[in-house]
Amino acid sequence: MILDVIVEDKKKRLIEDKNRVPFEEVKREALKLVEADAFTGGRFYEALAKEELSIIGEFKKASPSLGNIKKTMELTDRIDDYNASVDCISCLTEQDHFLGNIDYFKQIRAISKLPMIRKDFMIDEYQFYEAKVIGADAILLIAAILDDAQMKDFYQLAESLHLDALVEVHDEKEMERALKIDPRIVGVNNRDLRDFTIRLDNTKRLSPMVPEGKVFVAESGIVEDDDVRFLKECNVNAFLIGRAFMESENPKEKAKHWKNIYAEA
Ligand SMILES: O=C(O)c1ccccc1NCC(=O)[C@H](O)[C@H](O)COP(=O)(O)O
Secondary structure, three states: OHHHHHHHHHHHHHHHHHHHOOHHHHHHHHHHHHHHOOOOOOHHHHHHOOOOOEEEEEEOOEEOOOEEOOOOOOHHHHHHHHHOOOOEEEEEOOOOOOOOOHHHHHHHHHOOOOOEEEEOOOOOHHHHHHHHHOOOOEEEEEHHHOOHHHHHHHHHHHHHOOOEEEEEEOOHHHHHHHHOOOOOEEEEEOEOOOOOOEOOHHHHHHHHHOOOOOEEEEEOOOOOHHHHHHHHOOOOOEEEEOHHHHOOOOHHHHHHHHHHHHHHO
16 A cells, blocks of 8 residues: 555655754754743644634645646745635645655745644654654644554654644544544545545544544545535534645635635535
8 A cells, every 4th residue: 555655665764864863963952942832732723623614725746646736836825825815734744755845844834824734654753853843833643554552652742742633544443543542633534545536425424433522624635615515514623635725726715715615504
């Protein structure tokens, strides 16, 4: 499965990353920031926990399912659009399959005040400290690539660094595992990573499992008005949208339009 390939490539990248900036150095830098933190976590969570629909707008240059994504806007124009219309930003930092990197993240961080999630395949403590250093407010934990102990330890590590965690699941089994750590934010990915098919029904099927009080995020495959109407029935707090915004020449209008549809549906 593609996730296995991505994780293997990530392990190789981590060896290079640690050679370039040693673990102890990144950790020291991150802990300094934690000590100086004005916020002790929750910026990302708070932005999603509102009564009305929130949107996480994603920056991704490529993906295994889409290949290279056609560039429709200059980065700074896109950031301006997101700043004016979405509630949080997601930025892929994975290099080999999404063509992201931490400099891309830092570029966006420098000109957006929105809470930002570092979207990557988190398998090593190093990445959490690095996320803190580059100015992330949140990280992604993908249940499919972590065992129960890793999920719990990484969740606690994120909390200790004042980072929110979006815990991503694909099916009932992963949802049960994820809920054991009592995460504040749960996301259902609608993309089947075996064949890349999108089923928004995934969110609908798993929605009754999400306990009251959690922030519930529908991820992937939201591309048209009817998708927004469909997801309204699932009581989600937020959408994570990549492709539809990256391929749009007017992501700001799209985000506003979909928030209106959601409010009126
Ligand atoms: O997008 C992929 O092809 C993909 C493949 C393997 C693992 C993860 C993948 N996507 C990451 C994401 O979670 C999406 O970028 C995100 O949910 C936005 O999805 P979309 O709106 O469909 O671009």
